[in-house]
Amino acid sequence: MRKAAIRRWIKWCPKAIAVAATLFLALFLSGAGQPDSQAAGLQALDRQDYQQAAQIFSKLSAADPQDYSALFYLALAETGLKHDDQAVEDYKRVLALKPGLYEAELNLGMVYLRDHRAGDAIPLLKAAAQQKPNQARPQRYLGDALLESGDASGAADAYRAALVADPKMAVAELGLGQALLHQNKLDDALPHYRRAAELDPKLKSYLLEIAGALSKANRGQDAIPLLKEFPEDPGACEELGRIYLTEHQPGAAVTAFKAAVEISPTAANQLSLATAYLQNNEPAAAAPILEQALAANPNDYDLRMAVGRIYRDKRQFVPAANQFVAAAGLKPGSVEAWNEAASAFVMAEQYPQALAALDKIRDLKAENAGDFYYRALIYDKLHQVKQALENYQRFLGVSGGRYPDQEFIARQRSRILEKEANR
Numbered sequence: 525m526r527k528a529a530i531r532r533w534i535k536w537c538p539k540a541i542a543v544a545a546t547l548f549l550a551l552f553l554s555g556a557g558q559p560d561s562q563a564a565g566l567q568a569l570d571r572q573d574y575q576q577a578a579q580i581f582s583k584l585s586a587a588d589p590q591d592y593s594a595l596f597y598l599a600l601a602e603t604g605l606k607h608d609d610q611a612v613e614d615y616k617r618v619l620a621l622k623p624g625l626y627e628a629e630l631n632l633g634m635v636y637l638r639d640h641r642a643g644d645a646i647p648l649l650k651a652a653a654q655q656k657p658n659q660a661r662p663q664r665y666l667g668d669a670l671l672e673s674g675d676a677s678g679a680a681d682a683y684r685a686a687l688v689a690d691p692k693m694a695v696a697e698l699g700l701g702q703a704l705l706h707q708n709k710l711d712d713a714l715p716h717y718r719r720a721a722e723l724d725p726k727l728k729s730y731l732l733e734i735a736g737a738l739s740k741a742n743r744g745q746d747a748i749p750l751l752k753e754f755p756e757d758p759g760a761c762e763e764l765g766r767i768y769l770t771e772h773q774p775g776a777a778v779t780a781f782k783a784a785v786e787i788s789p790t791a792a793n794q795l796s797l798a799t800a801y802l803q804n805n806e807p808a809a810a811a812p813i814l815e816q817a818l819a820a821n822p823n824d825y826d827l828r829m830a831v832g833r834i835y836r837d838k839r840q841f842v843p844a845a846n847q848f849v850a851a852a853g854l855k856p857g858s859v860e861a862w863n864e865a866a867s868a869f870v871m872a873e874q875y876p877q878a879l880a881a882l883d884k885i886r887d888l889k890a891e892n893a894g895d896f897y898y899r900a901l902i903y904d905k906l907h908q909v910k911q912a913l914e915n916y917q918r919f920l921g922v923s924g925g926r927y928p929d930q931e932f933i934a935r936q937r938s939r940i941l942e943k944e945a946n947r
Contacts, residue, residue: 565597574604585614592621596628608635626655630662637665642672653682660690667699676706694723698730705737710746728753732760739763744771758788765796774804791817795830802838810834825854825861832864841872852884859890866898875902893923897930904937913941 565580581598585591596618602611615632619625630652636645649666656662667682683700686693701716714734721728735750744767751767754760765780781797794817801810814831821827832847845868852861862884869878879902885895900915916934923931 562594562597565594565601569597569601569604572604574601577601578605578607590621592618592625595621599628599631603631603635608639611635624651624655626652629655630665633662633669634665637669637672640672642669645669646673653685657685658689660686660693660696663689664693664696664699667696667703671699671703671706676703679703680707692723694720694727697723698727701730701734705734708741710734710737710741710743729757732757732763735760736763739767755783756787758784758793761787762793762796765800769800769803774800778804778806791821791824791827795827795834798831799834802834807838823854825851825858828854829861829864832868836864836868839871841868842874844868845872845874845877849881852881857888859885859888862888863895866895870898870901873905875906878902893919893927896922897927897934900934900937904941909941909944913938913945916941 561580561584565577565584568574568577568580578598578601581594581601584594585598588594595614599611599614599618602608602614612632612635615628615635618628619632622628629648633645633648633652636642636648646666646669649662649669653659653662653666663682663686667679667686670676670682671679680700680703683696683703686696687700690696697716698720701713701720704710704713704716717731717734721731731750732754735747738744738747738750748764748767751760751764761780761784765777765784768774768777768780777800778797781793781800784793785797794813798810798813798817801807801813814834817827818831828847828851832844832851835841835844835847845865848861848865848868852858852865855861862881866878866881866885869875869881878898882891882895882899882902885891896915896919900912900919903909903912903915916938920931920934920938923934925931
């Protein structure tokens with residue numbers, strides 16, 4: 525029963541909490557003469573009844589505080605119950621009674637790692653790895669702790685050591701890939717992600733992690749083959765569509781976003797599909813999607829702004845301005861929405877509406893150089909000389925050389941308008 529308990533515990537630990545690569549075999553061998561209560565405790569551990577096991581070994585430990593065997597089993601039960609604070613204290617007590625005990629160092633390190641206390645885990649896992657240099661598990665978990673602490677180079681060395689001990693440890697291959705990714709060594713990392721997925725198909729989804737890193741590094745063409753391996757993953761389809769848009773392949777982007785919408789018909793995915801249709805010169809296909817998204821989410825500020833920008837980029841300035849005004853209605857204090865509305869109205873040559881939007885910005889005390897320039901342009905178009913000249917000069921007073929083209933126009937128009945004003 526004792527050997528069966530240890531075998532089942534080792535099998536269970538990686539699934540539940542990744543604790544104890546090798547359990548306290550010496551304790552099992554030395555406990556043959558202990559009372560039936562210890563056997564009952566081991567049976568409880570064997571059937572994963574950690575509550576009962578904790579009760580039994582708590583009593584045994586209290587009866588003999590020097591019995592580090594009972595204390596170790598108690599810590600194991602507490603680990604299974606996820607009573608991590610108590611388990612930590614009891615593993616420490618075991619190590620105080622039996623300094624350097626490999627199994628206690630390893631288990632305590634694992635509990636620390638589970639609780640995201642990598643700094644506490646590292647010295648224990650290093651000690652365990654030094655004691656068992658040919659064991660893969662302590663090196664693997666040391667790699668996890670080092671990676672969480674930010675030491676990607678040290679983590680890579682630990683994962684390599686784990687793979688020397690066990691070349692088929694899939695999680696160590698994945699860890700090595702992640703450590704290399706954290707060092708921006710994407711080409712070196714990719715084969716390890718691939719190998720991890722070959723060894724354990726459940727890890728294949730991590731290929732999306734490196735695909736995202738490749739995309740972020742402006743290596744979309746390298747990311748595309750990876751993303752294509754996940755046709756039923758909405759996130760992969762979305763990223764694939766974004767890359768195609770960046771690569772000026774709107775037709776391919778339409779296909780990708782269609783797949784994303786079929787799997788996950790969110791407003792964001794529908795909006796992306798509409799964007800792809802517009803860039804692919806299919807406004808008729810985009811229109812009902814936008815209408816449906818807005819009908820379903822009429823009070824979504826971000827959606828209104830996004831739709832407005834889609835119209836703006838297609839130079840459909842009136843519908844763009846209307847969306848920005850609607851967004852500003854949802855967030856009256858949004859300077860961004862009123863600025864976008866003012867710009868769109870100016871481009872649409874709807875000057876009274878543009879001035880109204882600029883007045884909102886002034887009321888919010890958020891006017892900037894661009895707002896003065898727009899005012900100047902509008903009054904200039906409306907032949908209101910005094911107001912145009914005043915705003916050109918205000919623009920020049922705050923622009924500070926940041927807008928050389930507009931500043932050139934403003935100076936030229938100011939000279940002309942001054943002459944007109946003095947007639």
